[in-house]
Amino acid sequence: MTKMDDVAKLANVSTATVSRVLSKNPNVSLKTQRRVLEAVDILGYKPNRLASNFRKRSSKTVVVVLPDITNSFFSKIVQGLEEVAQSRGYHVLLGDTRNNVESERNFIDLVNQKFVDGMILATARLPKEEILAVSQEIPIVLACEYFDGFDIPTVTIDNVSAAREATQHLVNLGHRRIGFISGPLSIVLGRDRLKGYRQAMLINELPVEESLIQEGDFTVQAGYNAMMKLMASNHPPSAIFAASDEMAIGAMKAARNKGLNVPEDVSIIGFDDIPAGTYVHPELTTIRQPAFEIGTQAMNLLLDMIKGCAKERKQLVLPHQVVLRETTTSPRG
Amino acid sequence: MTKMDDVAKLANVSTATVSRVLSKNPNVSLKTQRRVLEAVDILGYKPNRLASNFRKRSSKTVVVVLPDITNSFFSKIVQGLEEVAQSRGYHVLLGDTRNNVESERNFIDLVNQKFVDGMILATARLPKEEILAVSQEIPIVLACEYFDGFDIPTVTIDNVSAAREATQHLVNLGHRRIGFISGPLSIVLGRDRLKGYRQAMLINELPVEESLIQEGDFTVQAGYNAMMKLMASNHPPSAIFAASDEMAIGAMKAARNKGLNVPEDVSIIGFDDIPAGTYVHPELTTIRQPAFEIGTQAMNLLLDMIKGCAKERKQLVLPHQVVLRETTTSPRG
DNA sequence: CTGAAAGCGCTTACAG
DNA sequence: CTGAAAGCGCTTACAG
Numbered sequence: 001m002t003k004m005d006d007v008a009k010l011a012n013v014s015t016a017t018v019s020r021v022l023s024k025n026p027n028v029s030l031k032t033q034r035r036v037l038e039a040v041d042i043l044g045y046k047p048n049r050l051a052s053n054f055r056k057r058s059s060k061t062v063v064v065v066l067p068d069i070t071n072s073f074f075s076k077i078v079q080g081l082e083e084v085a086q087s088r089g090y091h092v093l094l095g096d097t098r099n100n101v102e103s104e105r106n107f108i109d110l111v112n113q114k115f116v117d118g119m120i121l122a123t124a125r126l127p128k129e130e131i132l133a134v135s136q137e138i139p140i141v142l143a144c145e146y147f148d149g150f151d152i153p154t155v156t157i158d159n160v161s162a163a164r165e166a167t168q169h170l171v172n173l174g175h176r177r178i179g180f181i182s183g184p185l186s187i188v189l190g191r192d193r194l195k196g197y198r199q200a201m202l203i204n205e206l207p208v209e210e211s212l213i214q215e216g217d218f219t220v221q222a223g224y225n226a227m228m229k230l231m232a233s234n235h236p237p238s239a240i241f242a243a244s245d246e247m248a249i250g251a252m253k254a255a256r257n258k259g260l261n262v263p264e265d266v267s268i269i270g271f272d273d274i275p276a277g278t279y280v281h282p283e284l285t286t287i288r289q290p291a292f293e294i295g296t297q298a299m300n301l302l303l304d305m306i307k308g309c310a311k312e313r314k315q316l317v318l319p320h321q322v323v324l325r326e327t328t329t330s331p332r333g
Numbered sequence: 334m335t336k337m338d339d340v341a342k343l344a345n346v347s348t349a350t351v352s353r354v355l356s357k358n359p360n361v362s363l364k365t366q367r368r369v370l371e372a373v374d375i376l377g378y379k380p381n382r383l384a385s386n387f388r389k390r391s392s393k394t395v396v397v398v399l400p401d402i403t404n405s406f407f408s409k410i411v412q413g414l415e416e417v418a419q420s421r422g423y424h425v426l427l428g429d430t431r432n433n434v435e436s437e438r439n440f441i442d443l444v445n446q447k448f449v450d451g452m453i454l455a456t457a458r459l460p461k462e463e464i465l466a467v468s469q470e471i472p473i474v475l476a477c478e479y480f481d482g483f484d485i486p487t488v489t490i491d492n493v494s495a496a497r498e499a500t501q502h503l504v505n506l507g508h509r510r511i512g513f514i515s516g517p518l519s520i521v522l523g524r525d526r527l528k529g530y531r532q533a534m535l536i537n538e539l540p541v542e543e544s545l546i547q548e549g550d551f552t553v554q555a556g557y558n559a560m561m562k563l564m565a566s567n568h569p570p571s572a573i574f575a576a577s578d579e580m581a582i583g584a585m586k587a588a589r590n591k592g593l594n595v596p597e598d599v600s601i602i603g604f605d606d607i608p609a610g611t612y613v614h615p616e617l618t619t620i621r622q623p624a625f626e627i628g629t630q631a632m633n634l635l636l637d638m639i640k641g642c643a644k645e646r647k648q649l650v651l652p653h654q655v656v657l658r659e660t661t662t663s664p665r666g
Numbered sequence: 667c668t669g670a671a672a673g674c675g676c677t678t679a680c681a682g
Numbered sequence: 683c684t685g686a687a688a689g690c691g692c693t694t695a696c697a698g
Binding site: 003004005015016019020023047048050051052053054055056 | 675676
């Protein structure tokens with residue numbers, strides 16, 4: 001392996017100068033620069049990143065911890081993260097926990113080991129105290145998740161309002177019995193969407209029957225099961241708000257299996273706006289979360305913190321949007 | 334920051350011993366071990382990974398280069414990769430090129446810089462000579478892609494046979510005019526699937542009309558467009574083989590828009606077996622690629638090479654499988 | 667079983 | 683604009 005010494009020797013300069021040229025330090029004469037670059041070229045020299053990382057105490061790498069990379073909502077966030085990471089000269093280490101808390105802890109440990117310069121958490125199953133503790137030491141930003149009452153930098157949408165608007169959309173169409181397929185109530189964002197649903201029902205003076213609320217885990221299968229229960233009621237809802245598009249798609253399958261037409265017999269609105277929402281027929285009405293932008297903003301926030309040029313600990317709330325497609329309409333009769 | 338010296342001092346041993354204890358070297362007395370561990374605990378010491386990486390000339394990190402992480406086929410491969418990486422103590426650096434060749438080159442450069450110990454390429458837009466060159470120096474395995482006539486370690490399926498079987502399935506149902514929505518012919522795996530289609534047609538003495546073949550880029554939109562052209566013919570095919578599930582889903586949308594029922598009016602078979610194939614109605618018949626297993630095998634192969642315990646340069650061919658669902662049936666009349 | 671010492675390959679004050 | 687020298691925080695032969 002050729003190293004910097006070899007280059008220095010060939011170019012007749014010190015390693016300090018070689019280092020300066022390669023790091024584009026302007027205080028080197030053009031003549032010397034050329035000489036060094038030529039030597040680099042002749043020897044096919046590549047600086048050793050491991051040495052440089054060590055010396056500079058930075059790997060220019062950031063770990064992103066998420067529950068499931070095959071979930072298209074998260075993979076879109078990751079694409080946003082990666083885009084700005086690349087453009088700002090950083091790398092992203094993948095932390096797919098597959099919903100495993102122990103795995104989450106392992107990834108968080110990478111920042112304690114100084115292996116990465118910062119961390120983006122798109123999942124947070126760990127107790128908030130634990131996360132708060134590391135966040136005092138090291139740049140962390142939460143994407144989608146957040147902790148009430150703490151000032152950890154965060155990029156989210158307003159889940160309560162978004163869920164309220166989804167429900168209101170159904171109310172505006174004339175629905176009065178509206179079922180809610182909830183996300184896991186163990187995580188804030190699941191609770192927030194339920195809160196939004198309740199608010200809308202309350203505002204419109206519609207009774208919230210607990211039998212109209214079914215908890216799922218955001219998957220198609222969970223949506224299917226929840227919908228089956230909802231339809232088994234002797235007074236089934238005429239419209240469904242599902243807290244994720246995948247669950248909404250599961251609900252559509254269940255409705256079809258029961259011989260119901262969407263939206264004529266039952267309206268369905270989802271949440272997220274994943275691509276699959278347009279693969280199905282009819283196309284899914286939903287609440288759009290700007291996943292890619294959540295990624296870009298979170299990464300920009302994090303890198304600003306790492307460079308120390310972040311003004312304060314920001315909490316960004318990005319706009320959501322109702323996307324009208326084909327699965328909602330006015331109720332029969 | 335507490336460092337190893339502090340621990341050594343507190344435990345009254347040398348840093349060599351601290352290092353041995355932490356790296357679980359067995360040649361340390363139990364008493365000493367306890368003493369060191371206690372000191373580590375008191376000081377809350379974490380070894381600096383950047384220093385350790387540098388010293389050991391290894392980051393225990395592998396970069397995975399792929400065209401698009403939001404594509405569920407690739408994200409499933411990545412999940413497989415990550416699973417074995419985690420279990421074998423490695424990390425994966427994400428290299429989403431978004432189909433950009435320059436980006437691909439940048440990631441490949443990380444191995445030249447010794448930033449990563451190896452690389453998995455699930456895309457290979459770069460000239461094969463370039464990739465072959467790095468593969469001489471450093472552990473690389475190709476996942477899905479391969480280069481004819483070179484011995485770069487590879488994990489793929491037999492795309493030619495898989496495509497032939499897909500086509501044969503349609504022939505067996507009685508179809509004689511079979512359209513093919515091809516992947517990009519600029520990449521081997523696109524060409525291989527076309528080859529399989531042609532073989533099946535030939536074997537069954539069916540004429541291959543060039544108008545029956547439309548090239549797409551694996552996306553839903555491309556499938557939609559290709560299907561529109563196919564249906565515009567004055568003698569349209571009664572069955573379609575699409576080289577990716579996304580294109581098959583696009584073809585289904587196009588058929589519906591034209592008022593055709595799948596499979597009664599036109600049969601469709603896809604390729605990949607992504608989850609979305611079961612979201613749509615009717616559910617998509619397809620060729621299953623074992624994406625997760627491609628990932629696990631590729632990572633195992635790579636890590637074996639890195640540890641130097643790989644016997645030879647292997648080319649693994651994993652089994653595919655026809656998955657019968659609802660989008661294919663016998664032609665009318 | 668343990669320690670003293672060298673050294674991994676860079677970068678960075680410091681001095682000139 | 684350039685170089686000599688120190689040193690980042692570990693690990694690893696080597697010697698005992």
